[in-house]
Amino acid sequence: MRKNKLLLLISSAGVLVLLLAAAVEENFRRDWRRIQSAGRSEEGPIAVQLRQVVNPSLRVQDRCVSCHVAMGPGEQGVTGGKTLVPHKAVVHDPAEYGCTICHGGQGLATEKDDAHGDVHFWPSPMIPSDSSYAGCGSCHAALGVPNAALYRQQSAAFERLDCLACHRVDKRGGTVRPGGGGMEGPDLSRAGMTGYDKDWHAKHVRKKEESTSGPWTTAFAEVGEADRKLLDGFLATRVAASPLMEAKAAFHSSGCLGCHKVSGTGGEEGPDLTRGGEKDPGQLNFGAVQDKHTFANWVAEHFRSPSAVVAESKMPPVAVDEKEIEKLTLYVLSLRRRDVPGSYLPKDRVKATRFGEREFAADGETIFTAFCSGCHGRDGKGRRAPGMAAFPAVANADFLNHVSDEFLRTTIKQGRPGRRMPAWDSPTGLRPAEIDAVIGYLRAVSATQSKADDKPRFVSANAESGKRLFESSCSGCHGAKGEGGEGPALRNPVLLKSATDAYLIETIANGRRGTPMPGFTASSTVHRTYAPAEIESIVAFLRTWEGKK
Amino acid sequence: MTLQSGPQRSRLDPEPVPRRDLLGLGALWASASAMLLAVVGMLRLPKAAVLASPSKKFRVTLPETLAVGEAFVPPGRAVAFYRDTEGVYAVSTICTHLGCVVKPNAEGFECPCHGSRFTHDGTVAKGPAPRPLPWLKITGKENQFVVDEGSTVPQGTKVNA
Amino acid sequence: MTAMEQFVANLRAAPSRIVETAFRSGKPETDRTRSTFVFGNVFLHLHSVRTHRWSLRWTTTMGLGIASLAAFLITLVTGVLLMFYYKPFTEVAYDSIKDIHFVVPTGRFIRNIHRWAANVMVVCVILHMARAFYTGAYRKPREFNWLIGMGLLVVTLGLSFTGYLLPWDQLAYWAITIGANIAQSPREVTDALNITEYFDPGGFQRLLLLGSDMVGPEALIRFYLLHVMILPLVLGGLMAVHFWRIRKDGGLVKPADADQRAGTTEETVYPVFTDAPNRTYHLAAIVKGRTSQVGRGPENTVPSMPHLFYAELGVLMLTTLVCVLLGLISDAPLKELANPAVPENPAKAPWYFLGLQELVAFSAFMGGIGIPSIVLIGLGLIPYLDREKAGTGEWFGGPGGWSLVKQAMIVGFLSSLAIEAFVIHYGWLREWFPNIPQLFITALNPGTMITAVYGAYSVWLVRKYASARAGAMGLFTCFLCGFLVLTVIGTYFRGPNWVFYWSPSEWPKH
Known part of the structure; x- marks a missing residue:
């Protein structure tokens, strides 16, 4: 019995000590108690x-x-x-x-x-404290955000026109009315959220005309139409979260939407990013991340080298500097969703989801840089990335000079089946007005015009000889079966349907300056020179692919 | 180890007083106190450390125009704000009888549960309420105030606004 | 005395009278008062009034039965406390556990203790069963109590399994998904025979378990009900029978010469019946047959109060110490919220089922139903197949003894390790013959192979020692070792997709 008494004594003492330790731990050693x-x-x-x-x-x-x-x-x-x-x-x-x-x-x-x-x-x-504005994305959907270049222009216009003299925006500017009564002009930091009087300019002008003394006589001058558009764009993005707006503008400059969907619009090749900021870090591979293993660092590394971070990724590296990567990371962190009851749902989210308003601006340049530039390059001059077929130069003047707007429209709407160019005419793609805006932008940036063609098909030549010529001079870049390689896929139904004979002949004859496509009528030391009849036979050969798989 | 046998001592007789069993007693007391400490600790569990109800301190933005004698009740809160020439004050709208929420009316407040009536400043006009409606502590200025439902102030304390 | 004086006198005597009437037997200082203390107390009278000194030795039982009971009581108390805050509905269950961990006073500590005490209970119950087996405590007249004990084992595992789901995290959700699918494993056989349409015990079992075709709110509420009410009541009922049976079977098992071997005593030994009794004592009952105390005096017994109670309290406190220590230093796990779209990989059953899960990887039926049934039926038959007498009450008593057990341990470990190593390195039938019918694998898989080796060894032992007990000792020991090997492999060496890895650092990154 003595053994058992000892056992009881020692165990009980032990339990007492441990219970006291637990009590002390809970009631005295908690961090929150110490802080409070x-x-x-x-x-x-x-x-x-x-x-x-x-x-x-x-x-x-x-x-x-x-x-x-x-x-x-x-x-x-x-x-x-x-x-x-x-x-x-x-x-x-x-x-x-x-x-x-x-x-x-x-x-x-x-x-x-x-x-x-x-x-x-x-x-x-x-969310890391330096990216706190990413949290806004849980509920809000900022509408009509342009690309970075246009965003900078808009901000510059606002500064240049000195609206800050009377109006406070993002804790800068504004003047206090002397003699009380608040500020001279309303705080515009949240004008994009609360809305503003669209008639503001006419009213400002009238006020100026009616005033005989005071700030109206000196501080305001009429604003031209172009500048007014810039100001309207600027005000639309005033939502008291300018770091996030800059980040979104950077996103709309990098062509991500060409492969990724956000809020239901975008390409299909990459994963849907609508909730891309909600990834569970416990499920990510941090092998390529040098710094601290945080989600933000993973995202940043993903931009620098997608295939190192995600096995078998077909995403080309985002070719930007570190500051851009910081902004893009902030934007990705903001891609989150929170289920909120109707009374808390912000107007911008309702407009986006129920009324289909776009989160990107409507101008052609923004749409191009948001959707197309990821593959076709920021300047539309094409892009190469390791391990993938080259992307064509769509803003190339030699190309645009020989196609009609209809060709461009068809290409954008129907894409290139079997290749990576998606068909944008879909519920998750671009709307007709947006496609037209892109075309307008391409025309403007290349200083070309649409070329109508009343004789789209006129070539009748020997396809057989064309075949031999194709095999000797074209297949090296365009593939033995026209499936593409360094050059675009020529054996493509949408291309062949919308391309006119004149376009094909011109391209083969004169090439495209600035791309690897040479002009085959010019003399050269590296390839044969072709006579016009030979070129026509190549075209005839290409036409034999129409209607076939 | 003595071996007692025979009629020396009957099993029915009490035993000779043994040495004090310190080990046994110590063990038993240790065990009892360990179990007591455990019970005390466990008894703390049912009392919630943090309540899942909205905070007792909350912010209120008074509307710009509030007539004297007109009550402003922030949505979802049992408080009535008044503004008069002397300042702003907040009266609790929880009836002092049995806790129902009183409604503002022309003379002050009325309680739907047992018919108590109060004047604008919370004084009992008609029972069965035993005490006047308490005035709650508010801090702030202009239109922005913070109400602390956990603290009361004497009747008549108004905050200049 | 006037009536008023009487009234006042009674009022003043009331406090001490309250104590006297509550504790009628008085302080337990003589053998008689010690007896009545136990006999006359509703909580204590399940105990015998006197306990044999052999039963009190640490090496007789290692206190494992009391330890199991102690662990159960700890889980019961901590479990009831947790019920103050746990909400058994899928939207709020996980958050209620977070609340318990972070804000409920003592919540984190109590939850940890609950989890550890549950594991301690499973371990103690298994060790207790091993002790009962090795000391032949299932032999006549204790056969039925052995069966009750098996019922207690199954209910204990059921309690642990049902509790496992309640946190509703990834660990819980997928462990129970696996468990429910194991319950459905008879389909492996009915599918192969094409009779599932008419006879589907597997599907029925799974539906009964989950209340739905998926693990969801119905399963949660069902498991909660089982865990907090049905299974504890069943366990309580079985425990009552189990302890009652110990009394009726004459106390804990002892060797025939226990009296001689009880050893020198620390206390005064004296004969009990010194006088002719001049009082009548309570008669418990008139029973059929003889009790085991016929022909024996209470010599070599000591009063349960205080000897047995010190022993029981000591074990209770030691178990409490272990559970509290573990609860203080190690948090109960809680992974992410259950997500039916994201399977855990590897998804593992609770540790005591991991040995079975290792076998299930080859044949769901054999691992889930076949082998467990063989084990349970085998265990249940032990008292009816071993009716020998030699060695009862001795550790490893019977022909062969400790050296047989040593040999069986080697056979048990090596054969299971060898078969596992073979299968891990070379694969099994499905890898070599992709189109082989599943029934072949049901019949021929590592589980059945290991069982066959153990069975053959035990038959060899029976013949060598001409004793069923020898064979039983060999078989039991082999299964214990096999269980250990399979559980360790399932716990530490199986990674994503149930692939063998030497260490978690080798697991592929997502």
């Missing part, structure tokens, strides 16, 4: 207790305020350390929205690493 015990409000020390922000309609229950006390409802006066600082002034009150809607992370947690989502089994870690 240093907290002071104007009435004295704050009560040390778990705190949370609750919003049942948003299904929010965020305990971040157990450490970040001063960000809690009504607690802005609490101080006492670097965690106890109030939230910056933002549009959405954290006391109503909670924290995780915008910042991500694990709202139910009360330990730092768990709450920040830096633990293995939490699939949505906090």
